[in-house]
Amino acid sequence: MIAVLARAALPTSRAIRWTPIAGASALLLVAAMLTAASGRPADLLPAVAAAALASLLVGSLHDPAHDLLAPVPVSAMQRRALRLALMGGAVLLVWTALGLLAQTSPAATAVGSLLALAASGVAVAVWGPARTGVLLGAVVPVLWFAVDQAVPGGGLAADLVGLWRTDPWPVVAVALVVCLMGRHR
Amino acid sequence: MSAATTYAGVREAPGTLRVVCALAATEVRRVPRNLFLPLGLAFALWLLLGEIDPATEDWAGSSYEGMAVSSVSLMWGISVAAAIAFQRERVPVALGAAVPEVVRALARLLAMLPLLGLVGGFAALVAWRQRDLGGLTVGEEPGRTLEALQTTPELLQHVALAVLAVALGAALGRRMAHLAAVIPLLFLLWYLAGAFYWLYGHPAVTPFSVIQVQPVLVPIGPADADPLAFPDHWLLAAPNEYQDGWSRRFVSTSLAWWHNGWLLGLAQLLLAAALPSGTLRRCLLVGGVLLAVVSAVAEVRVIP
Amino acid sequence: MTTTDTVTGALLATTGLTKRYGPLTAVDHVDLSLGRGIVGLLGPNGAGKTTLLRILATVLSPDAGDVRLLGLDPTEPKERLEIRRRIGFLPQSPRLYGGFTPLEMVDYVAILKEHTDKTWRRNEARAALEALGLGDRMHQRIRTLSGGMQQRVALAAALIGTPQLLVLDEPATGLDPEQRIALRSVLAGCADEGTVLLSTHNTAEVSALCQHVLVMDQGRICWSGAPEDLAAAAQGQVWESPHDEPTAVRSWLTGPGNRRHLGTPPEGARVVTSTLDDGYLLVTRLAR
Numbered sequence: 001m002i003a004v005l006a007r008a009a010l011p012t013s014r015a016i017r018w019t020p021i022a023g024a025s026a027l028l029l030v031a032a033m034l035t036a037a038s039g040r041p042a043d044l045l046p047a048v049a050a051a052a053l054a055s056l057l058v059g060s061l062h063d064p065a066h067d068l069l070a071p072v073p074v075s076a077m078q079r080r081a082l083r084l085a086l087m088g089g090a091v092l093l094v095w096t097a098l099g100l101l102a103q104t105s106p107a108a109t110a111v112g113s114l115l116a117l118a119a120s121g122v123a124v125a126v127w128g129p130a131r132t133g134v135l136l137g138a139v140v141p142v143l144w145f146a147v148d149q150a151v152p153g154g155g156l157a158a159d160l161v162g163l164w165r166t167d168p169w170p171v172v173a174v175a176l177v178v179c180l181m182g183r184h185r
Numbered sequence: 186m187s188a189a190t191t192y193a194g195v196r197e198a199p200g201t202l203r204v205v206c207a208l209a210a211t212e213v214r215r216v217p218r219n220l221f222l223p224l225g226l227a228f229a230l231w232l233l234l235g236e237i238d239p240a241t242e243d244w245a246g247s248s249y250e251g252m253a254v255s256s257v258s259l260m261w262g263i264s265v266a267a268a269i270a271f272q273r274e275r276v277p278v279a280l281g282a283a284v285p286e287v288v289r290a291l292a293r294l295l296a297m298l299p300l301l302g303l304v305g306g307f308a309a310l311v312a313w314r315q316r317d318l319g320g321l322t323v324g325e326e327p328g329r330t331l332e333a334l335q336t337t338p339e340l341l342q343h344v345a346l347a348v349l350a351v352a353l354g355a356a357l358g359r360r361m362a363h364l365a366a367v368i369p370l371l372f373l374l375w376y377l378a379g380a381f382y383w384l385y386g387h388p389a390v391t392p393f394s395v396i397q398v399q400p401v402l403v404p405i406g407p408a409d410a411d412p413l414a415f416p417d418h419w420l421l422a423a424p425n426e427y428q429d430g431w432s433r434r435f436v437s438t439s440l441a442w443w444h445n446g447w448l449l450g451l452a453q454l455l456l457a458a459a460l461p462s463g464t465l466r467r468c469l470l471v472g473g474v475l476l477a478v479v480s481a482v483a484e485v486r487v488i489p
Numbered sequence: 490m491t492t493t494d495t496v497t498g499a500l501l502a503t504t505g506l507t508k509r510y511g512p513l514t515a516v517d518h519v520d521l522s523l524g525r526g527i528v529g530l531l532g533p534n535g536a537g538k539t540t541l542l543r544i545l546a547t548v549l550s551p552d553a554g555d556v557r558l559l560g561l562d563p564t565e566p567k568e569r570l571e572i573r574r575r576i577g578f579l580p581q582s583p584r585l586y587g588g589f590t591p592l593e594m595v596d597y598v599a600i601l602k603e604h605t606d607k608t609w610r611r612n613e614a615r616a617a618l619e620a621l622g623l624g625d626r627m628h629q630r631i632r633t634l635s636g637g638m639q640q641r642v643a644l645a646a647a648l649i650g651t652p653q654l655l656v657l658d659e660p661a662t663g664l665d666p667e668q669r670i671a672l673r674s675v676l677a678g679c680a681d682e683g684t685v686l687l688s689t690h691n692t693a694e695v696s697a698l699c700q701h702v703l704v705m706d707q708g709r710i711c712w713s714g715a716p717e718d719l720a721a722a723a724q725g726q727v728w729e730s731p732h733d734e735p736t737a738v739r740s741w742l743t744g745p746g747n748r749r750h751l752g753t754p755p756e757g758a759r760v761v762t763s764t765l766d767d768g769y770l771l772v773t774r775l776a777r
Contacts, residue, residue, distance in 0.1 A: 004603050011597040015586045020366035024373050031377050034384045040427055044380055052373040059365030064587075065594075067580035068643055070548040071656075072601040073573040079601070138365035142372040143224075146258065150228045152235075184566070 004074055005082050012079070013086050015063070021056050021087065025094040028052070032102035043108040047165070049098055050114040051145035053091045058121035059138040060087040066130075077126070077183045084122065091118075112168030117141035119175035120164070126182040204284055208292030216266050216296060221368075225262025229255055229307065233314055239322050246400065246434065249321040249333055250382070252311050253398045256343045257379030259307065260350040263300050264371045267354025270296065271459055272367070274359055286461045290355075294456070297351045304347035308340045323400060324434050327412050328421030338441035339399060345448040346396065350375075352455035359459045388435075392484035397444040400434035403489055407431070435489060443483040450477025499524050499557070500654060500684040501545065506554035508540050515540040517708035518554070527680045529695035529716070530688040531769055532705035538688040539581055539658055541705065545686065546578035546656040559653055559683075574603060577652035579660055583643035587632030591618055591642040594631060598646040610649075617645035620675050622668055637663040648675065653683030660687055661694055673698050692765040696720075704772050712772040716765055723763035723771045728754040738774050 028049045035042035060083050063069070069079065092111070099109035118141065125137025148161045163171055216222070237251045270293045274286070312335070315321055320332030353374065357367045378385075378395040385394030391401050400420060408424040410431050415421060420434035453473030460466045499522040508516040515537040532538045543549040544556065547563045559575055561568040585594055595614035604610050618627045621641040631639060640663045647655065655676070661669050676698060679685050689695060695702050696716045704712035704719070712719060729749050734740060737750035751771055754760055 003605060004600060007605060008597070008600045011589075011593065011600065014588065014593075015597075017362060017366065020361070020370055024370060027373055027377060031381060031384070035381065038384060038427070040383065042381065048373065048376045048380065052369045052376075055369035055372070056366060059363065059369065062363050062365050064584040066584075067548075068578075068583045068585065068646060069598065069601060070580070071546045071573050071576060071578040072598065073570050073603050074601045135363075135365045135368075139368055142369055146224065146228065146372075150231060 001074070001078065005078060008074065008079075008082060009086065012082050015065070016060050016083060016087060018090075020059065021053075021090060021094075024052050024056055025090075028094065028098055029101060032098050036101055036103045039103070041104065042102055043104050045102050046098060046104055046108040047113070047145065049095070050117055051141045053094060054114055054117035054121055054141035055138050057084065057087050057091050057118045058125055058141065059134065060084070061122070061125050061137065062134045075183075076185065077179075080122070080126070088118075110168075112172070113165050116164040116168035116171035116175070117144060119172045119179070120144065123175040123178040123182075126179050126185055201288060205288060205292045205295060208284070208289060209295035212270055212293055212296030213299060215270070216300070219262065219266045219269055221265040222259075222262035222300075225258040225260070226303070226307075228258040230310075232258075233307075233311060237314075239318055242322070245325050245329065246321075246323045248318075249323050249335070249400075250398045252315065252321070252335060253339065253342065254379045254382050254396055255311065256304065256307055256346065257375050257396070259304065260346050260379075261371055261375040263297070263304070263347055263350040264354035264357075264375065265368055266300065267293075267297055267351045268358030268364065268367045268371065269354075271355040271358035272361075272364055275362075287463055287465055290359075290460050294351065294355070300351065301344060301347050304343050308343040311335070311343065312340050323436070324420030325423045326421075328415065328417075328419045328434070330420065333436075336436075336438045336441060338438055338445055341445055342397065342441065342448070345445040345452075349395070349448050349452045349455070352452040352459065355459035356455040388488045391488070392444070392447065392481045394444075395448070397441065399441065400436045401440070401488060402428070402432040403435045404428070405431050405433045433489075437487055440484055440487045443480045443487060446480030447477055447484065450474070450480055453477075500559055501686065502555075502557040503545075504555045506541070506544065506551050506556060508537075508544060508549065508551050514708050516544065516551070519708075519710055521703070521710065523684050523686065523701070525680060525684060526700040527676055527685040527687070527698055529699035529702045530686060530705060531690070531692065531695060531702060532688070533773060536705045537708040538705055542578075542656050542658050542686065542688055543580075545654075546576060547572055548578070548580075572654075575650075575652055576654040576656065577647035577649070578655075579643055579647040579657040581658040582662075583640070585631050585639060585642060587630065589631055590628050591623055591631060591634070591638075591645065592627040594642055595645045595649055599649045602650050604650060613649055614645070617648045618642070620648075620671070621645050622671055637665060637668065640664060641668065644672070644675075648679065651682055652679070655679050655683070655685040655687075657685065657687040659689055661689060661691060669694070692769055696765050704769060706773045706777070711775075719768035719772070720763055720765045721768070723751065723767035725760060725763075726753065726771060727751055727763045727767045728758040728760045730759065734758075739770055 031045060035045055061080050063079070070076065095111060095114055121137040121140040124140050125133045128136040144161065144164060151158045151161050233252065233255045237248050237255065239248045242248045274290065315334050320334055322331050323333040324330060354371065357370060361367050382396050382398045385391055386398060386402055388401055388403055391397055402422055405415060407430045412421055412431060420436065422428065422432040422434050424430055450473045453469045453476065457466045457469040457473060460469065501521060501523040503519055503521045506516055506519040507514065519541060530538050540549065544551050545558065547569050550564065556563055558572045561572050563569045563572055589597065592614055595617060596610050599610040599614060615627065618624060621644055623638060623641055623645065626634060626638060631642060644660055647657065661672060664672060676685050699716055702714065702716050702719055703710050727749065729747055731746050731748065733748065734750045734755065736753055736755055738752040740748050740750045743749045751767060
């Protein structure tokens with residue numbers, strides 16, 4: 001199966017739309033350079049970047065030929081994994097560059113929060129309805145970030161919506177388990 | 186036989202305006218189905234009424250600045266609403282019908298008018314909130330006021346931003362293949378414009394920014410300069426960890442008016458990207474370039 | 490090599506197959522047993538044809554009942570994988586990658602069908618595209634092709650690898666008459682290797698192509714047999730007259746001043762030879 005996926009990697013990479021991630025990366029890197037030049041701390045920038053990049057990563061699961069490819073031996077989950085691996089590599093490169101360019105604390109650019117948002121989105125995309133699952137999944141990271149920004153701190157609700165920042169790895173683990181449970185979807 | 190029927194089987198063509206209105210009416214009913222709009226509005230209201238408070242502000246003027254960017258989440262919601270509406274135009278429906286694509290696009294734009302009304306209401310709420318708080322603080326001693334109120338063009342920037350939000354959503358929705366990419370891009374654009382507004386506060390950058398947050402900081406002297414030597418009517422910013430010398434906090438009505446012009450120019454260019462090729466598109470392109478260039482030049486000239 | 494069900498000898502067999510969407514039963518206790526050859530699936534819109542085909546293509550799981558495809562059980566992951574290596578599926582309104590050429594698209598599907606030999610893949614993809622009349626378009630971007638050509642690219646993708654079970658949901662949609670004829674000869678070739686199950690609304694297609702026809706309505710198979718038997722099912726129950734007939738279960742205009750009726754003809758009626766359309770209309774009407 002690995003050999004098949006390796007052969008499918010190049011055409012799959014051509015089937016993925018790279019323009020959105022390229023545009024978002026350019027915006028984020030320019031913003032990182034500007035914040036660094038201004039000399040002000042910008043810990044919110046990696047948080048915004050995590051939400052946007054995670055959302056675009058989940059959005060890359062959108063496969064127009066899904067219906068045609070549904071009954072091939074390479075399962076939908078394996079095809080999703082291939083897309084995530086290809087897009088994930090690019091996202092991690094952008095994330096690393098962002099960490100190097102922006103003047104932020106090391107905790108702000110830890111990869112856990114990015115993975116927590118992305119894994120949650122993928123879990124929703126896997127379990128969501130066939131037609132709208134990817135869209136719903138792509139919305140999860142940005143919506144979670146926005147709600148986290150809006151909920152006043154100090155209460156249980158704030159602790160819960162802030163889990164992707166404060167305890168990302170348990171979120172990743174739960175999301176991965178949810179994804180594995182839906183591996184035949 | 187209806188009044189519109191002239192003879193058996195042939196219907197008199199209704200006017201374009203009536204067609205646009207009928208299409209816009211169906212579109213208007215779809216707009217509230219967008220989840221991002223109420224969420225964005227709720228967040229903007231929470232920010233304006235709950236979070237922005239001069240009594241707890243981090244620095245003199247943060248409330249004044251915060252009110253200018255308080256509508257950003259609402260702008261995201263509006264952009265997403267426009268993107269969803271214009272994404273439907275990518276589906277070829279009734280291509281042979283008498284109503285051309287440009288009329289359909291105009292109807293979708295018309296359906297966004299209530300959203301501009303909503304933002305107008307939000308701007309009025311901002312104006313009321315400032316008065317309710319008894320004015321806002323801007324500047325540091327000896328150049329300081331405790332009763333600053335945003336001017337009409339500064340308040341109208343929310344509406345100009347809403348026009349830009351509609352145009353941005355329309356362009357991305359029409360030109361990009363899937364909403365799963367459009368929504369995060371819109372999120373990124375609006376959050377970078379709003380949450381990092383201080384990045385665009387430099388006099389050289391602010392004419393070309395999306396959200397212009399006054400006052401603009403204009404360097405006026407070194408750290409050891411005597412602040413009492415500056416004109417009485419200047420609002421001042423003392424040296425701190427982010428600026429080496431004294432700066433003037435420059436507030437200008439004409440700068441705000443011209444910035445609204447800049448935003449409307451950008452909106453026209455984006456709308457041109459959302460519309461099919463034709464006369465209207467060319468007019469928008471030419472008009473947008475002219476308005477944006479004239480407004481930006483005027484802004485540069487206004488800033489001291 | 491074709492594997493058949495060890496008990497029935499069928500390449501495709503279902504028992505009590507049922508699929509529900511909330512209160513709607515899309516497929517309702519369907520029993521099938523199909524061997525080699527081309528089988529047409531007829532039925533009105535919403536009859537459950539697409540749901541049935543998606544189950545038989547292993548894309549959808551049934552809520553109840555048993556399925557055996559090529560002698561294997563698709564509910565078992567390992568056996569489903571084996572089935573997927575040996576079937577071809579054309580969904581209704583297939584979508585493709587607009588930036589790919591037809592050759593790249595079919596080659597990509599071949600990779601995902603676990604064909605690793607690049608030369609073999611390319612040759613097979615070329616052969617499939619040429620058989621469907623796309624030999625001169627295989628290097629053109631898919632987004633620049635017409636709807637009918639895109640349909641043929643998807644068909645070529647379904648045909649790659651000589652599948653033993655070919656499930657096609659309205660394959661002739663958007664094809665011109667010449668291409669329909671080309672499709673018929675391609676499918677006839679496939680039927681030598683295994684089973685071709687295709688859904689269609691075109692009875693002429695069925696009579697020209699299929700050895701067996703299934704009529705589906707309201708989730709059930711309401712008729713099964715040879716196409717000529719379906720036409721014969723309405724024999725003696727079709728007549729023509731210039732006016733409405735109260736005894737007819739179905740009437741329609743066939744030309745100025747002439748109506749065709751289906752049902753029990755009144756005495757002295759001008760009974761005419763029944764067609765496949767008549768048979769289809771009668772069995773779907775009687776099923777309700």
